[in-house]
Amino acid sequence: MSDPIHFNELWRHVVSARPLGDAHSVHGPDHWRRVERNGCVLAARTGANITVVRLFALFHDCRRENDGWDPEHGRRGADFAAELRGEWFDLADTEFELLRAACIDHTDGHHHPDVTIGTCWDSDRLDLGRVGMIPDPQYMSTSFGAEIAGYGSIRPWIHLAEEFLESPETHHHYPRPAETPDRQQQ
Numbered sequence: 001m002s003d004p005i006h007f008n009e010l011w012r013h014v015v016s017a018r019p020l021g022d023a024h025s026v027h028g029p030d031h032w033r034r035v036e037r038n039g040c041v042l043a044a045r046t047g048a049n050i051t052v053v054r055l056f057a058l059f060h061d062c063r064r065e066n067d068g069w070d071p072e073h074g075r076r077g078a079d080f081a082a083e084l085r086g087e088w089f090d091l092a093d094t095e096f097e098l099l100r101a102a103c104i105d106h107t108d109g110h111h112h113p114d115v116t117i118g119t120c121w122d123s124d125r126l127d128l129g130r131v132g133m134i135p136d137p138q139y140m141s142t143s144f145g146a147e148i149a150g151y152g153s154i155r156p157w158i159h160l161a162e163e164f165l166e167s168p169e170t171h172h173h174y175p176r177p178a179e180t181p182d183r184q185q186q
């Protein structure tokens with residue numbers, strides 16, 4: 001069994017290594033944090049692998065070089081995760097393959113039958129409100145994702161993330177480099 005992942009330290013490292021400097025860009029860490037929150041809400045009911053979902057949130061857009069046309073950013077995110085695996089976090093081969101596939105295809109793939117990959121993609125798409133788009137239920141892979149998209153807000157279900165995140169209500173907060181590392185808070 002793999003060691004537990006120290007998500008705060010991993011976040012700090014990935015945030016500080018990102019090529020896109022603006023933390024508040026539509027594809028920056030504020031977005032990653034909301035994707036993580038969405039993924040935790042979804043996983044509470046879809047049965048997705050929560051570790052893969054949380055790592056997807058962190059890695060899927062972390063190697064974007066701009067906020068426009070950058071079709072290879074998912075593959076670069078997967079490659080970066082592979083670089084850090086073993087040094088910054090451990091993950092079984094089967095889980096890593098799910099993470100890799102979810103990152104590489106997250107911009108092109110519409111639906112995925114694997115519940116973990118589908119949950120990753122739905123968690124990303126449920127944050128389309130940030131760019132003025134209302135998530136469309138028909139582009140969701142999971143029925144729970146479609147239910148949330150149909151309602152138009154994740155807020156009624158946000159408490160489900162508490163099982164995995166200490167404070168889903170403050171999900172915009174992510175560790176800045178100056179903050180003290182806290183190994184207790186994962």
Ligand SMILES: [Fe+2]
Pocket residue numbers: 060061073074106107
């Ligand atoms: Fe992306």
Ligand SMILES: [Fe+2]
Pocket residue numbers: 027031035060061124
């Ligand atoms: Fe994204």
